[in-house]
Amino acid sequence: MDDVRLPAGADTMAMTDTVQLLSPAGERLSDVRFDAWISDIGSDQLLALYDDMVVIRRIDAEATALQRQGELGLWPPLLGQEAAQIGSGRALRSDDFVFSSYREHGVAYCRGAGLVDLLRVWRGVAQSGWNPYDINMATPQVIIGAQTLHATGYALGIQADGTDAVALAYFGDGATSEGDVSEALIFAATYSAPVIFFCQNNQYAISEPVALQAQRPIAERAPGFGVPSVRVDGNDVLAVMAVTRAALDRARSGGGPTFIEAVTYRMGPHTTADDPSRYRDPAELDEWAGRDPLARVEARLVADGVLTEEARAAIAAKADRVAAEMRAGIVQLEDPDPLTVFDHVYAEPHSGLVRERDHYSRYLRTFVSGGDR
Template identity: 60%
Template structure:
């Protein structure tokens, strides 16, 4: 696909209102900028996107339940962000490499995660990840914004290899205030790195609203670095899919690209957070009216693609995926605490022996208590 949105002199497009192809009521919209990138998306493709979103919401619900039941130390919900994650991840090629933050459960699903992959890190088990080489996805990153630097570094490697892959990095609105993100964009622009920056603007950086840190649309920052950007309705899975195709086209042609996906975090920041302490319930209700699943479901039902029977089947499949994740979680064997020192060095090390002994003494005090 060779369609271009705007001349190179007009780097920032769609900044006033996020670009949409499906409105909150499930009605199709026409947008000349994104329409060419969604022209080949058939009814079956939309249903497949909906299937992923239904599965993701169910997996996310199960993750919260597992944490509340003491099976996970923490969980970072993505309730409300299903379209942003599934729509963007499904636009990627299998060999494109993803550098996520800690909330990209939907991207993991789209990249082929196995049931245990969703919970291993949050449970603190050995390995604490999936296989990045198989998933073409770096481990989840807790340090805010650090993954953007990793993505640009990998993209520079792609340039040296002469490949047409792209690196894709996800981060939240809060991360855009971090130096790492801005430094990453400097390097990406300076060297023409094939990287796509995807900001999921979910309106809250823990308890800080986005309006506090950004008086103007976040997508407007990227052109200052010489990076084309687009502001997209992040609750419209079709618009997100099309916009990601546009961004990947820019990256493969020699320019990084930036997407601001305007969505909403309907749940807590993590299971350690209580959003009722800082969020107006009326705001949450407003965004519930823009639910990404309800929007696509309305369209699919009007167009006759989704029936009650198909919807029941998708719900059943999602339940099964959640139960497989639960079974994998409960079936994990936690290694002995002192095993954390195993394999640190190839040869015995006296300093490590001392640390092991200190830790053993500490564990003994816990057992006595």
């Protein structure tokens, strides 16, 4: 495995190595393979990334509170995965296209999704939060791993169009046990598709620890399909940005796909319907809390004299404003007409769907006084 080629700009490395450019204590580390990819990120740019992470963590906390208060039916928290999402999301160009799972709220924020749009589907008032073509990000995929096939297919379309955009698929460690991911890797390798497979290894596939399904680092799987891979500290926003930029450059220059394993940790539950205390040791949670993605950036910014009390207060105030705006918008949404669930199932009229709509319409009338019985 030691001779597997990495994205452009990197030398060979063992797949068990993990790229890290910012230690948990906030120390800036050097890596000759990836330093150049973040040479433009000074203190001001790092402060902007920190701003993003603080805001998306606040959004996540507010959404969790909204679910607990009955305003959302469900919410999949991203707590602990902010660096993986912001670092990669901010590396993308506007014409790149994202295919995500249900947890990439930070990526959607980077792509420009509206605050209320992040929550619509979880309130049950819409089938999708946004128009995918408005922000070049597909509807979040609930079917585990399916988005890797969608991303690969889109990347083949990019190839046919002759542009240098890139498709990027986000998925979790559990998805790597799905056949869809293997099939996507085969197609991507066969046709040198401009696609990045971004695995957020948050250590748990719902309640099952990653060690149960992966006896070796997940990044070691991709080279077997002919896809070079890299393992990165997913709680290090600089390292994540560097490896993503390198992979994007590789794809844009015709080098084909790259697999990124971002090693991170889900600090909260799988969803708000989950109780992680039933399967997770509190000591493990404490250990990972010491690797918090925001804390290490804070330490670096404080050491650089950039994160002053004024700057910290301004960012906190912005996060609170964003959360308040999101809450105000979501609680004002009205429930749609139940029959609109049939509106966009097929592009053309479909007799079976017309029949189902009629049956459902008559069923709904039974709840109205004097309706059909």
